[in-house]
Amino acid sequence: MTVTETHATDSTEYSSSSLSLFDRALYALFSRHADHTRHDHDRKRYRATDVNASFDVFLSRIYGISWVVFLATFCWIFLLIVAVPDTVLAGMVSFLHDGLPVLDRIRVPNMQRTYAATAIAVVCASLGKRTVIWFGGLYLSWSASARRTNIDRTLPGAVRYLRALSSGSDDRLAMLRKVADREESYGETAVAFRKVLNKSALTGSIDDGLRLVARDTPSRDVLAPFLLKFREHAEQGPDALEQYLRMESRMLSHRQSRSRDQAQGFLELVAEMFIVLLVIPALLVIVLTVMSVLAPSMAAPAPRPFSWLSIRAVIIYGSGGFILVVGAGAAAVMASLRPADQSSPEYARSTGVGELFPTILVNPANTVLLAVPIALCAAGLLWMLEYSPANTILLSYVAFALPVGLVSVRRSRLDDAKDREIKDFVHAVSGHVGLGRPFSAAVQRVARDIDLGALQQDVNDLAFNANLTTRDGDLRRDALTRFVASVGTPLANQTIGLVTGTLDVGGDTETVFDTLQVEIGRLYHEKKALRSTMQVYVVVGWTTALLVVGIMIAVNAYVLDSFSQLSAVSTSSAGLALDPNAVQPARDRQRFYVVTQTTMVACGWFAGYAGRGFYEALLHSAALVGIAYFVFSGAGML
DSSP states (O other): OOHHHHHHHHHTTOOGGGSOHHHHHHHHHHGGGGGSGGGHHHHHHHHTSOOSSOHHHHHHHHHHHHHHHHHHHHHHHHHHHHHSOHHHHHHHHHHHHHHSTTGGGSOOOOOOHHHHHHHHHHHHHHHHHHHHHHHHHHHHHHHHHHHHHHHHHHHHHHHHHHHHHHTTOOOHHHHHHHHHTOHHHHHHHHHHHHHHHHHHHHHSOHHHHHHHHHHHOSOTTTHHHHHHHHHHHHHTOHHHHHHHHHHHHHHHHHHHHHHHHHHHHHHHHHHHHHHHHHHHHHHHHHHHHHHHHHOGGGGSBOSTTOTTSBHHHHHHHHHHHHHHHHHHHHHHHHHHHSOGGGSOOOOOOOSSHHHHGGGTTTOHHHHHHHHHHHHHHHHHHHHHTTOOHHHHHHHHHHHHHHHHHHHHHHHHHHHHHHHHHHHHHHHHHHHHHHTTOOHHHHHHHHHHHSOOGGGHHHHHHHHHHHHHSTTOHHHHHHHHHHHHHHHOOHHHHHHHHHHHHHHHTTOOHHHHHHHHHHHHHHHHHHHHHHHHHHHHHHHHHHHHHHHHHHHHHHHHHHTHHHHHHHHTOSBOTTOOBOOTTSOOHHHHHHHHHHHHHHHHHHHHHHHHHHHTSHHHHHHHHHHHHHHHHHHHHHTTOO
């Protein structure tokens, strides 16, 4: 397919009437750039992404933004050069002239400031414009890379699901549609299969749909060969396809294991860098305090717009901001490296008041609604009691985050108990199904004879619904669907959902449950192994936080007073003048405290995302902030 043909194909899905007025204007001005050969590589990367707009529209937007950046940069640079004093401008020109080889040997004629400012502004604005266009291509690359990573993670589970489906159906479209409908479990793999269905509907051939998606997918080493081999084996018959899926699921599982080992090594590197990057700012604050005794210039006002602070204060508070950025970045890395099928569930917030209050102690999303007014009331009370602004903000954060985090832990323990019992439930039902009992009878017997703890009520409901609807496959599917929704854990969705889809296509019940036993055992083992591995990083976060608290308390207790006495000496024996106000214990303790608390927040985020995710990050950060306040306040340093 030529570039022109591809351009036409990419544009057919987006008629001009479906675009906004702004997009139509940009399209008219800049869409011609899409046909240039310099964007051929960008077009290939675009097809590997899931960007909603067509390539022409996307590129037109990028060019529109680039011209906005061009004009903004030109105006800013021009006005800056015109406003700079003559002496400063002459110094800058001299520095550039004397520092560049060859140019320093050439005499540059004098030029009017307006002409020079225009020339420099045009150069800087052009560089800014090209940078925006380059970032547009880089964004496509990042998007394709993110999709590739997600596909590599979710394809093994999707293939195992296809293998179970192949036991009851040889309809490729029906099998692919089942996976495509489970985006919450199979992520970008489900999206890719949906594209296969859409392409097949457009071309009238599933083979063409598989081939086109295999051509465009960013997962060139995993999904592309799977789709092509899937097409080849499906043409050979259902037995060949089932055998291929069985072999492919094993190979992809081994590949997934190797990828997780590599991710584990990368996580160790992230943890080491996290410790270094959080301890260094704390040590930098201490060094700056010591150096300020010997370097009075550190107390000079900082440049605008921070002239109301000293240079040392700007560096110290900047270190606190840097710590927060490092903590957020480390938490994001932790979240991204966690396998998609092992992530914490996204709790849905209740819409009605009648559903809100009964679940407020088991659903952290609902707890947030209660915690917000509590935090606001706490902030008002603290302000009335004349707490410092920093402590008012920090303790209000604790009042908000701590109850939400505690509820999330309570819910997680309940989910863990259900996952532990659902594994035993599946094995028990599989045993009865293997003896020839119908599914409904097997569930009823398990519900009656086995104590399933936290899962008992959900199993009782399933047994009742299954016995009411055993003659109707759709109603049986609805009963299983309600059971999955009631349990509400990712493990239940990934396993019982497999039963629902397979029975829908006519799969043999005994074969389905045999496959399910293997799948649920593997998933539960992976969950426990991941939890054990990630607990190490929870300990790393807490250890780093407590180490920084210990360092800061020691410096506050034994170093600040000594240097305060030293700075009070106006002249040393060697004739060295010292700044008598270089060290002020009360002021410097407050700065140390702020840096310490930012470290607590960052370490809590890191530890929480290593544990179970966002809500646990609130718990760990709030707990560490509370501990730091308790220690500093108890030691009389606030």
